[in-house]
Structures are given as structure tokens and as C-alpha cells.
Amino acid sequence: MNPRDRRAARHQPSEPGGTDPAPRRRALPITVEQVVDTALGLVAADGYEALTMRRVAAALDTGPASLYAHVVNKADLDELLIGRLCAEIALPEPAPDAWRDQLRDVCAQLRDQYLKYPGLSRAALAAAPTDRQVARVGEGLLALALAGGASPQDAAWAVDALVLYVAAYCLERSIAQRKAVHEDAAWVLDREELRRRLTALPAADFPHTTRHAAELTGGAGHDRFDFTITLLINGLGHR
Amino acid sequence: MNPRDRRAARHQPSEPGGTDPAPRRRALPITVEQVVDTALGLVAADGYEALTMRRVAAALDTGPASLYAHVVNKADLDELLIGRLCAEIALPEPAPDAWRDQLRDVCAQLRDQYLKYPGLSRAALAAAPTDRQVARVGEGLLALALAGGASPQDAAWAVDALVLYVAAYCLERSIAQRKAVHEDAAWVLDREELRRRLTALPAADFPHTTRHAAELTGGAGHDRFDFTITLLINGLGHR
DNA sequence: TTCTACGGACGAACGGTGTTCGCGTCAAGC
């Protein structure tokens, strides 16, 4: 089956659920699932930057050309990865009095998935919202926001904002982490070093930055994340 | 002067302001400013994906190796571009009764700059906050948030959230725009087509998505942007 | 004035990337 048709099918409502035909040549023939699994493994191990058609092919003991029988191009593979990632998200049944916590929970799930596959959130920003699995998550979030009593327009925009922020937060974190590992030792910026650099700025030009360097670099774990998500969700409630 | 030292100087408080020495070989020798100008021109014309050391060099009528006398590597060039972009932002004097609108205005300036250079916001997510010009914008935003009466911790986190959201919003928009130009005609997703696709999803599995497809794809201009920015800023005020 | 040393410019090359072309080869259908 042509990978172009395969991609189109993923964006179509119908899902006939036919079984793909038997193997052809290989002992264990390549399937799309295999490609996706291998790719996800690569991303989890070495980050999204290390995701290369050649590396995926090599991990499957073949050449890069073989992948193009299953995948339109790298962007298509990215989309498949995002789809798989979204499929892992558990969506709760909206409860009228718990919708805030439920929204927070789904966002945290998304965050953890993105951080499990560093840098993949970059591909999420490019993902078309009509992919089945992506649409599934969007639907779940929209249901929660609507359960909170927001107008459809507010709910739609808030869901968009949440998804966008989660992806950006994870992307920024992954980039920072990669830099810490990969860059010249002189430029690694752990939090303490960053705080020191900020304090070292001329106080005349940067009074607030120098004074509040601790707050700017502060926050254990995902405090910063929770802060923003809560800000968005709370704002959605009372308006 | 070594480009590594040049980069280090950009992150240092001191700014001696000496004059760079006279030309060497070329009729009009290459300067960092020229490189940055050329690169920005490329990004403005063809997007960040088209920003290539080779293309920058070609636009300057030279080979790629010549650039490395002025720039550490491509990441360094990215940082310089972000710095230049931030330098264009006008920061208002915080007024106690107008800080919300002032915050909105600075965010809109950032947004317009990012959209003027499509895709460059991707580099912004990787930019170190100790770069002088980046720190300048951060300082200005922090001053505005503090003028609103927020606690230092809330102000710091809110500024971070704003900056992150603006970059993500612009990045997503740039990606979508590039896809519309660049992709197979069958996959271009103008808003009307997107709405049609969402409505075509099976209503049983996607009740809210299909019903509110108009809201999900709606919003003229930067309504979606304004919505989120306002949500964040308002939440910052009363807590 | 002559000589030396320095540092920017840059041609060529290396190892990597995504993607395509075309050939071989096997399994299924007649």
C-alpha cells in the first residue's frame, strides 16, 4: 500500500480495520509500527536531533531507501510519532466539579510524554490537528474545558493555549538539557551558574533582573509549569 | 578578534565600546553586522529553514569558511539574530495604571518581530537569557509585571510564560504558513479546509470537535493570541 | 625603508543529512 494513502487514511474518519497482507521478502518484514517503535526508541535514547532516516534504517538493518515504502517522508514519520505519543494519553470522563484537576492532569501527562522523548515536542508544533490520535486528545481537552462552563470559543482557545504552552515548555527544557550535555563546558548553564550570570549584570541597567535573579532561576521540578497551567485554567473559569 | 571572545563579550556586563580596526583584504571587509544583516534578510525572505551558512556566505560573495572568523558556529549566529531582534523592541517606562496594556504591547511587538522573520522564534527558544539584548527585554517585562504588584516569583514566572507563549505561537504560525506554501497541494490546510476536515470526523467519537469546529478554527487576526496573553496577564493581577 | 609576524579570507574537503532512481528478487495469481 502506498504510504501516501496510508497517511491520508490516518486523517480520514473511516477506519476499516483490515489486516495488512502477509510478509513479502524479509524474514521479519518492515512494518510502519516497527519503524515508529524504532524511531521512538532513538528519540528516547538520544533526543529528537538524533532521529535520522539513516539511523532508523540502520537500527532495522537496512538502508534508508527502504523506509520510504512505509512513510511519505520525515515529516510524515514525525506525525506518526506524535500520533503514537498522543495515543498514550489517558482521557478522563469529565466530572463537573473536578474539571480543573482533570485538565491539569492531562497536561501533565502530555508534559511527561514530551519529556520522555526529548525534543519531540518540536514536531508536535507542526502536527496537523486532524490526525486521529491528535484529534482524540484535542477532543478530550475540549470536553473538559466545556465541562467547566466556558463558552465554546473560550474553551477552544484555552485548549489551544494549553497545548501550545505544554509543547513550548518541554521543547525549551529539552533544548536546555541538550545544551548542557553537548556544548562547550564553559557554556553549560546549570541553574546556579545562570543565577550568578544574571546577578553579574550591571545593576544600573538591570535593577530588577539582578535583584530577583533567584526568582527568575527558581522553582523546583515543574513549579513553573504548574504556575502557568493554573493561571490559564483559572482564568478560563471565571469570566 | 576571536569570535569566541566576541560571543563571551556579548554575555559580559562590560561594554568598552572600542572601535574595530580597519579593513584587511576585501574591498568591503566582512563584519559581524554584515553577516547578521544578510542572515536576517534571508530569514525575512525565505524563512528560518532557508538560513544556511552557505547561503549567507553566497550572499556575501564568499565561501562558507569565511563566516567562521566572525561567528563561532550556526548556533552563535542564531543567538546574534535573536539579539538583533530583541534590540528592536521598545520598552516603555512602567506606569502603575497602564502596566497591563504595556505588557500586551511589548508582547505584540515581540510577536510582530517574530512573524517578520518566520521560524526565527525557534532559535529564540534556545537563546540564553544572559545575552545583553535578550536580558534587556526580560528586564523590561519584569519591570512591568512588578509594577502590577505581583510578587517577584509570580512576576518572574509570568514573564517566562508570556515569552514562551509568544515564541510558540509565532513558531506554530510560521510552520503552518510554510506548510501551506511548500507542501503537496492536497495537504494545504487553509482554515476553511481545516474546518471541513474537523466536521468530517465521526461525530460519535468527536462530539465536541465536530460541533465546535467553527470555534476551533475561528478567530480573525491575532484574536487567539490576544485571548491567551490577556488570560495570563489578568491572572497575574488578582491573586 | 625593509622585514617579519599576524590575522582575516577562502578553496577544498569530510562526514553527515533527506530523498530518488532503478535494479533485482521473491511470492502470489493464472
Added chain:
DNA sequence: GCTTGACGCGAACACCGTTCGTCCGTAGAA
């Protein structure tokens, strides 16, 4: 048993970021 067609994949193309070694014009020393 033969034909057919789809899949696997080696080889190649055009492009990327980066480095090495060389060249050479100028600045300062003698």
C-alpha cells in the same frame, strides 16, 4: 510453470555545518 507486480535496497544527488591549510595584505618593529 510462467508472468507479474510490489517490495527491498545499493547507489547516487544535492545539500548541510564545520575544519584544515594556505595565501596574502597590512601593521608594527628594526
